[in-house]
Amino acid sequence: MTITYALIQMLEKVAEKTDRARIITKAEVFKLILNGKAVVGCEYRKAGAVHKEFGPVIFASGGFGADFGSDSLLAQYRPDLLHLPTTNGEHCTGDAIKMGEAIGATTTDLEWVQxxxxxxxxxxxxxxxxxxxxxxxxxxxxxxxxxxxxxxxxxxxxxxxxxxxxxxxxxxxxxxxxxxxxxxxxxxxxxxxxxxxxxxxxxxxxxxxxxxxxxxxxxxxxxxxxxxxxxxxxxxxxxxxxxxxxxxxxxxxxxxxxxxxxxxxxxxxxxxxxxxxxxxxxxxxxxIHYCMGGLECTVLGECITKAGVIPGLYVAGEAAGGIHGNNRLGGNSLLDCVVFGRVSGKAAVKYTFGAGDKFRLCPTPLELKELVK
Ligand SMILES: Cc1cc2nc3c(=O)[nH]c(=O)nc-3n(C[C@H](O)[C@H](O)[C@H](O)COP(=O)(O)OP(=O)(O)OC[C@H]3O[C@@H](n4cnc5c(N)ncnc54)[C@H](O)[C@@H]3O)c2cc1C
The missing domain is CATH 3.90.700.10 (Succinate dehydrogenase/fumarate reductase flavoprotein, catalytic domain)
Known part of the structure; x- marks a missing residue:
């Protein structure tokens, strides 16, 4: 949504100035790719074709405040709210929660919808x-x-x-x-x-x-x-x-x-x-305005199962649960997005390159270092 546009401007800059990021628009991620218990990528649909992308995944797909179908998250957790209108865009269907649950990720507070x-x-x-x-x-x-x-x-x-x-x-x-x-x-x-x-x-x-x-x-x-x-x-x-x-x-x-x-x-x-x-x-x-619940995660934004951290899977923003208790205060979502966007991004980089950049194949370009200072 427009309100978070400012938050992704950095990603745009990285994509424009280096080959370290690509922005793929009009794409719908629908499945995680696993290698054993680790998430190693995702599958997405774009223009009728299915594609794969590899690497750690950070879910940032928003809440489920517009998930109104009969098998929706609202129907499951807050059927009493199904008749209400919403302020959320039609993309707010809890896709991260559904994809996470499909591989055993735990959720929290899904019944708390503001x-x-x-x-x-x-x-x-x-x-x-x-x-x-x-x-x-x-x-x-x-x-x-x-x-x-x-x-x-x-x-x-x-x-x-x-x-x-x-x-x-x-x-x-x-x-x-x-x-x-x-x-x-x-x-x-x-x-x-x-x-x-x-x-x-x-x-x-x-x-x-x-x-x-x-x-x-x-x-x-x-x-x-x-x-x-x-x-x-x-x-x-x-x-x-x-x-x-x-x-x-x-x-x-x-x-x-x-x-x-x-x-x-x-x-x-x-x-x-x-x-x-x-x-x-x-x-x-x-x-209906905001979902306090979502995927459970660690302080680093790592998604978890009952057995512990899921390697390679992170969550930030409204898709994450448990940050705001049972009633988010106005203004705090964007703060949450900035904080946990950075936290999960850094954690994913560390996971990818290993402690002390052990697995990094080439040095970080200077312009990228400048951007992320
Ligand atoms: C009208 C309105 C006003 C608000 N005002 C404020 C405010 O003043 N202050 C504040 O703190 N909060 C406010 N909020 C809440 C805040 O805007 C949201 O909680 C916040 O935008 C959530 O950010 P997000 O990045 O987690 O998800 P979103 O901003 O919802 O972005 C999710 C993105 O993921 C994409 N996506 C979803 N599913 C998929 C999929 N399967 N594959 C690929 N992409 C997918 C969507 O298209 C979207 O681009 C407001 C919310 C609304 C609706």
Whole structure:
């Protein structure tokens, strides 16, 4: 996906400047090649033909958040999520896990699949299986999440699993509403989503209430209660009666009742402004987003069986399991990709060339040394 393009630029440079790397595109790896217990290569399909490539293999094929078939990993481990849409591209079918399992590699945490609260619903295509994701920042700048009745029901700044959990208990459709100050802070996103048809601009809160089919007074009351909680927090941060997230006390009843009360407020408006306030609003829905589980591996990214390390097989990125516990925090996947991409790459090089470059047939070219410094 585009988001990881920057991460493979180094590989592109190596491929351009040396003959040490080749990038093969439009190819589907489907099988590992074994020599005894060691992985010595893989088979792949390209343009209808089957090819083989030899050497250690590092799986970096992503998660299984779009593996929806009847014999899919989601069907096996999280059948309860099969009906949900996904933010994942169609390549996310857990191929590494399946190929690894075929040679006895162990997996971990496959049942831990993250469901993100803010998949964007396109009103003219509400059942689309793949959804755009609303960036976390939309809630960070002060976006409020309302239920079908125009009421808040959660701490918008809570963890993904928490907000999603509260959505299951509340009445859809859910709306993410940004008032003018909030939208202005992130206007590029707001305009981008609006252009894509997954967000709508309302000239006033009155127009929004009409479209939602709720009394304007409900939106006024919702904003006033949120505003009051913000002002009380300013004066007396820990004086509220509700348990707050991540700690302390909250004045916010709507989220406080969930046990994860809101403590931080941004771009709040009082109820009197709502009728004439412009809003950017998106309909949101829980959406499959990330697989915490995957192939089990060592700290060097080596895949393992119950008997120990599989020589020549490594994993990095979302295909690997166990890095993020049962709930990955936003932003940490790309960090994981960089760290374990490097770790597994170095381990594979060491494995190939042996300790002290014992098996290296020719010296490393200077330009490659410069690149990997
Ligand atoms: C919409 C969206 C927004 C996100 N935003 C963030 C963010 O802001 N911060 C963050 O940290 N994380 C974010 N994530 C999560 C993060 O992007 C992914 O977890 C990460 O891209 C996984 O990287 P990867 O290299 O493991 O797999 P991927 O990026 O999924 O890449 C896997 C590659 O392997 C290829 N492939 C798959 N199977 C095969 C096969 N059999 N043969 C050959 N090739 C194959 C695919 O075509 C693809 O090119 C986001 C995810 C999504 C969907």
């Amino acid at each position: 469901v993100h609260p803010t998949g964007l619903v396109k009103p003219d295509d509400p059942d689309a299986k793949v959804k755009f994701l609303a960036a976390e920042a939309l809630r960070g700048v002060g976006g409020l999440v309302l239920d079908a009745n125009g009421k808040r029901f959660a701490n918008e700044l809570g963890r993904r699993d928490y907000v999603t959990g509260e959505m299951w208990k509340s009445k859809p459709p859910f709306r993410l509403c940004l008032n003018k100050a909030a939208a202005d802070e992130i206007i590029w996103h707001a305009k981008h989503y609006t252009g894509r048809g997954v967000m709508k601009f309302y000239e006033s809160g009155a127009a929004l209430a009409k479209d939602m089919g709720v009394p304007l007074q409900t939106l006024v009351d919702t904003h006033q209660a949120h505003y009051d909680a913000a002002k009380k927090t300013e004066k007396d941060p820990d004086g509220g009666k509700w348990p707050a997230y991540p700690s302390g006390k909250s004045w916010d009843e709507a989220s406080g009742k969930t046990g994860s009360g809101k403590k931080f407020y941004h771009n709040v408006i009082d109820g009197s402004k709502v009728a004439t306030e412009p809003f950017y609003v998106a309909i949101i829905t829980p959406v």
